[in-house]
Amino acid sequence: MLIKTRFAPSPTGFLHVGGLRTALYNYLFARQNNGSFILRIEDTDQKRIVENAILNLHNTLNACGLNFDEYPGQGNNGPYIQSERLHIYKKHYMKLIALSKAYLCFIDKKNNDNLVPELDSQVAFHRMEKESFVVKLKIPKHKNFIVKDGVRGQVTFDLNLIDDPIIIKSDGFPTYHFANVIDDHLMDITHVIRGEEWVPSLPIHSLLYESFEWDPPEFFHLPLLLNKDKSKLSKRQGDVAVEDFLKKGYLPDCLINFVALLGWHPKDNNEIFSLKELINKFSLDRINKSGAVFDIEKLNWMNGKYLKSLPNEQIFNLIINETNKYSVLNKKQMFRMIEYSKNRSQTIQDILSDIEMFVTPPNINSLELKQYNYKDIFKLLSIKLHKKDNEKYTKDIINEIGLELNIKGANLFCPLRYALIGLMHGADIPTIINILGIEETLNRLNNEI
Numbered sequence: 001m002l003i004k005t006r007f008a009p010s011p012t013g014f015l016h017v018g019g020l021r022t023a024l025y026n027y028l029f030a031r032q033n034n035g036s037f038i039l040r041i042e043d044t045d046q047k048r049i050v051e052n053a054i055l056n057l058h059n060t061l062n063a064c065g066l067n068f069d070e071y072p073g074q075g076n077n078g079p080y081i082q083s084e085r086l087h088i089y090k091k092h093y094m095k096l097i098a099l100s101k102a103y104l105c106f107i108d109k110k111n112n113d114n115l116v117p118e119l120d121s122q123v124a125f126h127r128m129e130k131e132s133f134v135v136k137l138k139i140p141k142h143k144n145f146i147v148k149d150g151v152r153g154q155v156t157f158d159l160n161l162i163d164d165p166i167i168i169k170s171d172g173f174p175t176y177h178f179a180n181v182i183d184d185h186l187m188d189i190t191h192v193i194r195g196e197e198w199v200p201s202l203p204i205h206s207l208l209y210e211s212f213e214w215d216p217p218e219f220f221h222l223p224l225l226l227n228k229d230k231s232k233l234s235k236r237q238g239d240v241a242v243e244d245f246l247k248k249g250y251l252p253d254c255l256i257n258f259v260a261l262l263g264w265h266p267k268d269n270n271e272i273f274s275l276k277e278l279i280n281k282f283s284l285d286r287i288n289k290s291g292a293v294f295d296i297e298k299l300n301w302m303n304g305k306y307l308k309s310l311p312n313e314q315i316f317n318l319i320i321n322e323t324n325k326y327s328v329l330n331k332k333q334m335f336r337m338i339e340y341s342k343n344r345s346q347t348i349q350d351i352l353s354d355i356e357m358f359v360t361p362p363n364i365n366s367l368e369l370k371q372y373n374y375k376d377i378f379k380l381l382s383i384k385l386h387k388k389d390n391e392k393y394t395k396d397i398i399n400e401i402g403l404e405l406n407i408k409g410a411n412l413f414c415p416l417r418y419a420l421i422g423l424m425h426g427a428d429i430p431t432i433i434n435i436l437g438i439e440e441t442l443n444r445l446n447n448e449i
Helices: 017-032 053-063 086-098 121-127 176-186 196-212 242-247 252-260 275-281 296-309 312-322 331-342 348-359 374-388 391-405 410-421 429-436 438-448
Strands: 004-007 036-039 102-108 114-118 133-137 144-149 153-158 166-168 191-195 218-222
Touching: 004 017, 004 191, 017 036, 017 053, 017 191, 017 218, 017 242, 017 252, 017 275, 053 242, 086 102, 086 121, 086 133, 086 166, 086 176, 086 196, 102 121, 114 121, 133 196, 144 196, 144 218, 153 196, 166 176, 176 196, 191 196, 196 218, 242 252, 252 275, 252 296, 312 331, 312 348, 331 348, 331 429, 348 429, 374 391, 374 410, 374 438, 391 410, 391 429, 410 429, 410 438, 429 438
Parallel strands: 004 036, 191 218
Antiparallel strands: 102 114, 102 133, 133 166, 144 153
């Protein structure tokens, strides 16, 4: 049997980090089983569609390294956009009505748009040509219904507590329940891996499979993503859009690694995995039942680890892709800045801030320097740098200045650092001079002299 999974987002805006995790788990399971991974767009709620959302979803997933085997415009099981499949849904809901598994409710415009059921299918078929209607699925009563979930085991539902759900809306579009069952069957989906918010829908979906006499896929429902206070992860408490994290300088490989651990854990204690390693190690039976806390501090730590491991050339390319502002700089100098910054940064944006500190001369407030004997320090350093004109001597020069002027510690380093990069604390002076170069260092010192 060919394993097939799918990711089926709605084009209603950004890709939520929870959506990225769902897509990732489906991708990993398909890839480790030499299966197929499908992108399907569920746009049956036409009022909520956001322009260009489909393109943004596809681009964001591609940026994170998740490629699909079938997607809109590619594959033999399309269309892959639900609004283009209305004729398929009609064929199937008409069959359910004929089998008395579903029924039409007509909209009574004279009585507050109440829904009036018509249980005679022949009469209903005649009326549906002229009147507005919805279609409801018949839920059998007076019985418990047991559905297996791969994460929670057997889940029992009391069907007496479930009202007959609408499966076709008055605009002719299917609800999520109906469309996803029809599509999953026709697209040969073998495993449905999705968020736990869909657990209450399991009996409806399972009854639909039963009504058509289809074998259902295996279901796996992922735990909720939570804020630190254990509330459901939402934009009110911070970023939740994948594209926002990418814009802030989080690396795609790191995001994939991080979200993989939100609800799944490997057998060992390792936490750093490449996508290829995740494909080999991931297993559905190690998905947790309890909610997973989205710890931004851990994400920052992990992104810092990824940055430290990247070659300077790769970080340089990431920076140039982010902005052309620094493309005119000397590449050797850029590498010096990157080498200094990547060991103390958590995101690409942090590195960009450091680069800006070195590239743009600081606006110095002389009052900040008033407590220091800064003019003598600056003059002596300027003279000595002119004589040596070599960065490798800077540490010796700084030590000489301290001895000659009898100044040491903060009284020596703070005014120098402030004049060169606008900060009292930070990188050591030889590192700063090495990054700026002798010429730029002299320019900044002379400006203050």
